Amino acid sequence: MRAAKVPILDASTYSNHGQPALQREPSAPSDRGGAKRRWFVRGLMLPGQILSLIVLITPLAVAFYMSFTDWAPTRGSLAAASFVGIENYQELLIYDTRFVEAVVRTLLLAIVCLSIEFTLGLGLAVLFLRKFRGKSLAFSVILTPMMVLPVVVGYTFWMLFQSNGPVNQIIELIAGPGSAPEWFRSTPFALAIVVITEVWHWTPLFFLILLSGLNAVPENPVRAAVILGASPRQVFWRVVLPMLKPVIVVAFVIRSMEIIKLFDEVFMLTRGGPGTSTETISLYIYKLAFNDFQLAYGAAAAFLVLLGTLTLVHILLAPVRDQLLEARR
Amino acid sequence: MTAPKLELVDLYKEYGDGSVAAVDGVDLVVEAGETVALLGPSGCGKSSTLNMIVGLEQPTSGDIRIDGKSVVGVPPGRRNVGLVFQDYAVFTHMSVRANLGFGLSVRGGDRQAAARRVEEVAELLGLTSILDEKATRLGGSQLQRVAIGRTLVVRPAVLLLDEPLSNLEAESRQAMRRELRRLQAEIGLTIIYVTHDQIEALSLASKIAVMSSGKIVQFDSTERVYDRPNHVFVAGFMGSPPMNLVRGELAEARFARKGFSLTLPAALAASAQGEGREVTLGIRPEQLRLVQDGAGTLSGRVALVQPRGAEAVVSIETGGVTLQALVAAANRPDEGASVGLAFDAAALTLFSGETGRSLHGKNGLAA
Numbered sequence: 007m008r009a010a011k012v013p014i015l016d017a018s019t020y021s022n023h024g025q026p027a028l029q030r031e032p033s034a035p036s037d038r039g040g041a042k043r044r045w046f047v048r049g050l051m052l053p054g055q056i057l058s059l060i061v062l063i064t065p066l067a068v069a070f071y072m073s074f075t076d077w078a079p080t081r082g083s084l085a086a087a088s089f090v091g092i093e094n095y096q097e098l099l100i101y102d103t104r105f106v107e108a109v110v111r112t113l114l115l116a117i118v119c120l121s122i123e124f125t126l127g128l129g130l131a132v133l134f135l136r137k138f139r140g141k142s143l144a145f146s147v148i149l150t151p152m153m154v155l156p157v158v159v160g161y162t163f164w165m166l167f168q169s170n171g172p173v174n175q176i177i178e179l180i181a182g183p184g185s186a187p188e189w190f191r192s193t194p195f196a197l198a199i200v201v202i203t204e205v206w207h208w209t210p211l212f213f214l215i216l217l218s219g220l221n222a223v224p225e226n227p228v229r230a231a232v233i234l235g236a237s238p239r240q241v242f243w244r245v246v247l248p249m250l251k252p253v254i255v256v257a258f259v260i261r262s263m264e265i266i267k268l269f270d271e272v273f274m275l276t277r278g279g280p281g282t283s284t285e286t287i288s289l290y291i292y293k294l295a296f297n298d299f300q301l302a303y304g305a306a307a308a309f310l311v312l313l314g315t316l317t318l319v320h321i322l323l324a325p326v327r328d329q330l331l332e333a334r335r
Numbered sequence: 336m337t338a339p340k341l342e343l344v345d346l347y348k349e350y351g352d353g354s355v356a357a358v359d360g361v362d363l364v365v366e367a368g369e370t371v372a373l374l375g376p377s378g379c380g381k382s383s384t385l386n387m388i389v390g391l392e393q394p395t396s397g398d399i400r401i402d403g404k405s406v407v408g409v410p411p412g413r414r415n416v417g418l419v420f421q422d423y424a425v426f427t428h429m430s431v432r433a434n435l436g437f438g439l440s441v442r443g444g445d446r447q448a449a450a451r452r453v454e455e456v457a458e459l460l461g462l463t464s465i466l467d468e469k470a471t472r473l474g475g476s477q478l479q480r481v482a483i484g485r486t487l488v489v490r491p492a493v494l495l496l497d498e499p500l501s502n503l504e505a506e507s508r509q510a511m512r513r514e515l516r517r518l519q520a521e522i523g524l525t526i527i528y529v530t531h532d533q534i535e536a537l538s539l540a541s542k543i544a545v546m547s548s549g550k551i552v553q554f555d556s557t558e559r560v561y562d563r564p565n566h567v568f569v570a571g572f573m574g575s576p577p578m579n580l581v582r583g584e585l586a587e588a589r590f591a592r593k594g595f596s597l598t599l600p601a602a603l604a605a606s607a608q609g610e611g612r613e614v615t616l617g618i619r620p621e622q623l624r625l626v627q628d629g630a631g632t633l634s635g636r637v638a639l640v641q642p643r644g645a646e647a648v649v650s651i652e653t654g655g656v657t658l659q660a661l662v663a664a665a666n667r668p669d670e671g672a673s674v675g676l677a678f679d680a681a682a683l684t685l686f687s688g689e690t691g692r693s694l695h696g697k698n699g700l701a702a
Contacts, residue, residue, distance in 0.1 A: 226424030230482075233389050234438035234489065235412030244441070248428040329471075 073306035078299050087302065094306035104282055105307060108290040109314070115197075115286070116265045119204045120258060126205070127212025127257075131220050132242075134213075152210035160274025163203040164190075193283040196276050200284055203271050208264070212257050219253030220246070252326040259322050266315050287311055338403025340525040341365040341388065341493050346397035348383045348549075357383040358394070359549030365493070365527060370519055372528040372536035372557075375546030376572070384546075385495055385529045389418045402492050412441075417486025421498040423478045425470045425485070431457075432466045434481050438489035456484045459518070476507035480514070487522075495527045500535050512538055533573050537561065545569045563684075567691040570617050570684065576648055576659045578617045582688060585614045595654030597632070600680040606694045613688025622682035623660035625649065625668060631675030633658075637668050651676060 068084070073094055077087030098105050130148060134141065151159070166173050167189040174186035189195045223246055231245045247254075269288035272278065278285035278293070285293075291311070294304035323330070341363070348358035358380040365371050373381045386392040388399060390411035399406050406414045426434050433440075435456055439449035457463045460480045465473070470481065479499070486494060499515065500508045516539070519526055528539050536543050537557055544554040545568070552566045564570040570578040583592035588604035590597045597616070607614055628634050635653030647667040649660045651674060658676065668674055685694040 224422075224424070226420045226422055227426055229391055229411075230418070230420060230424040230485070231426075231437065231441070232391070233411045233416070233418050234441060234485065236437075236441040237412075240441045244437075245426060248426075251428065 069305045070309065072302050073309050075302045077302040079301060080299055094303050095310065097303070098307055098310060104285070105287075105290060107282070108285050108287045109311075111284070112266060112268065112286045115200065115204070115268065116262055119201055119208070119265060120261055122201070122205050123209045123212045123261065124254070124258070126209045127216050130209070130213045131217040134217055135220060148213055149210045151207050152214075154207070156207070156270035157274055159203060159207050160271035163199060163206075163271070164275050167199050190276055191280055193280060196280060196284045199275060200272055203275060204265065204268070207271070208261060211261065215253060215257040215260075216250070219250050222253075223249050252329050255322060255326045256330075259319055262318060262322065263315060266311065266318075338400070339364045340367045340369075340402060341527070342398075342400040342403075343384070343388070344398040344400070346384065346387065346399065347395045348380070348387060348392065349395045353395075356395075356549050358387070361397075361546075361549070361551055363544055363551060363554065365525060367525055368519075368523045369542060370526045370528070370540045372530060372540035372543045373546060374530055374533060374536040374543050374572075377531055379546040380549035381529050381531075381546050382497075383549075385418070385497060385527075388493075388495060388527075389416050390414050415490075415492045417489070417491035417494045419479070419482045419486060419494070419496045419499060421502060423482040423502075425473075425478050425481050427470045430467050430469055431462055431473070431481055434470055435462070435466075435484050435488050437485060442489075452488055456488050459487070459521070460484045460514075474507075475503050476511055479503065479511060483518075493525045493527060495529065497529050498532070498535070499528060499530070499539070501530070501532060515539060533575070537573075545572065547572075563693070564617075565693040567615050567617070567686045570686070570693075574619060576620050576661070578619050578684070579623070579658045580686075581616045581656050581658075583614065583616060584612045585685075586612065590614070590616055593655055595656045599683065599685075603680065603683055603685060607685055607687075614694070615686040615688055615691070617684040617686060618658075618678060618682055620648065620659045620661040622678050623651075623658060624677045625651075625660060625662055625666065626675040626677045628673040628675050631677035633676040635674065635676065637670050637672045637674055640667050640670050642667065 072084060072087075074089055074091060075084070075087040076090050076093075077084050081087065134145070138144075154162075165171055168174070169186070169188050173189075177186040178184070187195055189199055227245055227249065228241055231241045236244065267288055268286045269292065272284060272286050272289055273292075276284045278289050282290075287307075291304050291307050294300045294307060342365075343361050343363040346358055346361040347356055349356050361380070361384060363371075373384060375381045383392060387394045390406065390409065394407060401414060401416065426437065429437070432453060435453045436449055439452060453466075454463070457466055460483065462477075462480055462484060465477065470478070473481065479502075483494075483496075496515075500511060503511055515526070518524060526540075528536060530536050540557060542555065543557050543560045545552045545560060545566075547568045553560055553564065553569045555563075555565075560569060561573055564573060564578070567580060571580055581590075581592065581595070583590050583595065585591075585599075585604065585607050588599050588601055590599050599616075624631070633653050635651040635658070637649055638652045638657060639650040641648040641650075642664055645664055646661055647664050649662055649667060651658050651660060653676065660676070686692065687694055
């Protein structure tokens with residue numbers, strides 16, 4: 007909202023007060039050309055919209071319908087499947103403990119992984135505000151994990167933690183033979199490896215986003231705080247970090263959407279085992295669809311996840327929504 | 336006798352290889368309750384000086400004393416100076432109350448006393464009604480008052496303001512000017528304005544220090560800086576339009592350059608005795624009067640008329656020299672007209688062609 011420009015005569019300016027005709031905005035161009043232009047723009051967007059209708063909206067609609075049926079590919083076409091209403095959803099939320107456990111597990115993994123990734127990423131980013139030798143090399147090295155394919159990352163860490171893999175060989179070298187654990191046979195160890203893999207893989211993203219955020223923090227509020235007597239620690243916690251809040255939230259939103267979809271690494275590392283103790287939502291839905299061929303049931307699960315993700319993202323964005331949407335002054 | 340609030344002693348600041356000094360030997364004494372403007376074009380070293388006073392930069396040599404005590408090496412937060420940034424630098428993620436209280440809260444201490452002090456300052460600056468607003472919701476002049484209040488809460492010995500009016504719209508500029516003068520009168524603040532805008536300096540400060548190339552060229556009361564510039568730089572910098580300056584040679588009382596000559600009053604010419612023959616003659620545009628052609632001391636042709644409301648700037652060509660005169664809009668001549676120029680001999684100023692220094696003050700001619 008901006009007040010209309012009114013020329014005000016001030017001792018410091020020599021504005022031509024009393025000449026409003028000169029100040030008036032040139033009249034807006036006639037709207038006829040505008041309407042034509044709008045249709046042209048819409049026409050340009052049409053092919054893209056048709057394409058997205060075919061490849062995105064249609065399958066989504068089909069899947070949504072499917073989630074209310076008992077269809078399975080072994081039982082003929084989707085049209086022949088019987089409509090079961092919200093039965094699939096009921097089953098999932100009330101009786102399917104494996105689903106509920108996968109949801110809880112994924113959320114816990116998200117909390118643990120994101121906390122570690124954020125802390126490490128922030129620490130690294132703060133470190134990179136200073137000058138040091140080999141900074142640009144270190145920058146490239148830190149970013150590298152992010153660029154590796156998730157499948158490759160999963161496979162690499164699977165190899166590292168094999169019972170006769172490099173990690174165990176080092177442990178046995180130090181602590182003697184027989185001292186190394188069977189990583190993938192123990193639930194806590196298997197979960198820990200999933201966390202380690204995720205953290206190694208995605209801390210660079212936090213680092214990158216937070217570093218660009220830190221570099222964009224305006225200098226003057228920081229200086230003002232220093233002059234007002236704040237210690238470096240107070241400046242960081244009370245001025246820099248709050249100003250970084252929107253960036254932090256965006257980083258968390260991106261990462262939490264990704265980690266809810268966590269699949270490749272877990273698939274390569276544990277396939278959800280031992281038992282189902284490291285099974286994530288994506289992995290469970292994958293197994294439902296492609297091991298058990300319960301496609302309709304899997305679709306219902308997928309829609310629940312979509313709903314959950316949507317809610318989560320909006321909850322995360324709520325505190326900085328105004329800040330992000332507010333027009334720049 | 337109390338020590339001056341702020342003293343700069345032979346202050347130097349060099350950057351990089353040290354071939355150029357950003358601040359080149361600045362001496363300045365600001366007494367308690369004074370309002371001083373540090374005025375100069377961009378790149379003259381005023382920002383470096385400001386940063387050294389608040390402690391964001393360390394001087395290469397020289398001393399800074401606040402209340403008589405050297406603060407060189409003292410961290411910014413313990414110098415007891417306040418700085419209001421040009422862009423205000425208000426903490427936008429905090430409420431007005433938290434902004435005002437920041438200085439006291441980082442120091443720890445009695446919370447209730449701090450809260451009372453915040454209320455007190457809010458009252459002083461008219462911020463009481465918006466104490467619990469978020470700073471993002473405020474407009475320019477409110478932000479500035481928050482920025483000023485935030486520094487006042489910790490009772491600084493000296494308050495520095497960097498370009499305080501430049502980010503405000505014309506209307507709020509007037510109000511803030513009154514506000515700053517009122518504050519100064521009410522709590523006897525010692526204020527230093529750092530600005531490149533001479534109108535800001537003239538309207539806010541009681542004394543002006545004009546800086547150029549890292550040096551203070553003139554430090555004097557506002558009126559004297561304007562009326563009696565002691566250097567060609569000050570003369571050419573102050574005023575809008577600035578003083579007319581004509582370079583030429585002086586022989587006896589005759590000032591001459593190609594196609595332009597003028598006989599100076601004996602007293603003025605005498606002040607230039609012993610100097611080189613090269614001088615610069617100066618006169619303020621508002622001291623030039625337009626008269627009938629032939630009636631004035633000089634005559635010339637009107638080259639350009641720039642109206643600006645109540646006044647008009649008239650450029651007159653005379654003998655290869657262009658002089659600017661400030662006249663009432665009603666009396667402005669037509670372009671191309673022939674006019675005479677009259678002025679009081681006392682309005683003339685002479686500067687040395689060599690050093691640029693004013694030749695007033697010599698031979699007892701100073702006003």
